[in-house]
Amino acid sequence: MTTFVLLHGGGMGGWTWKYVRELLEAKGHKVYTPTFTGFGEREHLMSRDVDNATNVADIVNVLKYEDLHDVVLVAHSYAGTVAPGIVAAAGDRIRRIIYLDAIVPKSGERIAALMGYAKEEEMAGLDAMLAAGEGPIGSGVHEMQRAAAKEHPHIMAPERQDWLLANLSDQPMRVTACAIPVGAETIDKPVDYIAAQHTVMTAMHDRARALGWPVHDHPGDHALLVGDPEGTVDLILAIAGDK
Template sequence: MSTFVLLHGGGMGGWTWKYVRALLEAKGHTVYTPTFTGFGEREHLTGRDVGNATHVQDIVNVFKYEDLHDVILVAHSYAGTVAPGVIAQVGDRIASVIYLDAIVPYSGERIASLMGYMPEEHVATLDAMLEAGEGPVGSGVHEMQRAAAKEHPHLMDPAREQWLLDKLSDQPMKATAGRIAVGAETIKQPVDYIAAAVTVMTAMHERARALGWTMHQHPGDHALLVGDPEGTVDLILKIVGRKVSA
């Protein structure tokens, strides 16, 4: 059986893996679903200094204190910006890396400009404000996601979508505006990328291909881990099984 560390997306938390985790554990796997500082049940710990480096350390500490080795690391959405920093520090403890419709950043980039939310010069100014202890603590990602869902409902049961939307929390602005110190281009080991069909991550799919990562397709949307946990788990386990038998 395998050990999984599942990293969540923006505005979410470890809770978002509820259905995937249950399926994996039912098959006998060990699963960790940590929540980044400032998200979910840890939203009370947010601050202007809480960003990518904080979240990298959150996960490195999980590896350290849980004494984890031979881990399958799965990064969804925002977590694609965290995974490279984690791999740089504890890569020898990671057996497989899977990006689940996640952001593929290069070193030095910022999410807000990378994803086209605002021009780079505006993001840099905002980041400087945060460094000076000024500016907004949160980025409003949770409200952006709720508004988007009204225009384009998720491909899932309405009750489950409501469960997802009700639990969303804000994302620290530093995580959105701050530079990502360690980018995806630094990852030396093979990466498998699961690309959703209906998503804002299409440009990230192209980046994954350009890096030579192995691509896998899923017919769902960006919230596939909630909308189709069965299909998501099937894909993940097929990837893991292929690596084990190789």
């Protein structure tokens, strides 16, 4: 039996792991699917003060108060920027990390800039504005994802996509604009990367390889945990050594 802590992506929440969690629990594993402050069912806590460090603290506290040890941390998408900080703060509780088509940041980078959505100086200015109590609280990522799905539907049953898109929510603008304090290059635990074939994360796959992480290919898209939970679970368990 393995203890898994599954970390969700941008515009999502712990709910996005519904199908993966059911499969892992059916196999006898212990599974936690916390939601970051300002996301999902915790969107009412969204503010200009919520940044990467806030989300790191969210999960460090789950590990502490649930008394979790020997954890396999699985980070999807945005959560790849949070995982390094968790390892730095509570690495003694973590056995290994699995990046699931996730962002691979370097210390000091900002999500919008490293993903090519905005210039570094623009994001630095926005971050300073937010820190001063001004500027947009939310990023509108949920609407961007819905628009993208109309252009390029997800590889999943239509009803499954409807469920995914209906449950998307906004996320704090600050997490997109802030400098990520702790980058992936600092992780001192075993890390594997699951790379989706159809995704905007291709450059992140190259970053994972550059760090020497084993990369495992999946034929799906960025929402593979919803579109192919069975295949996702098979890969996670194989990496974790539980298959």
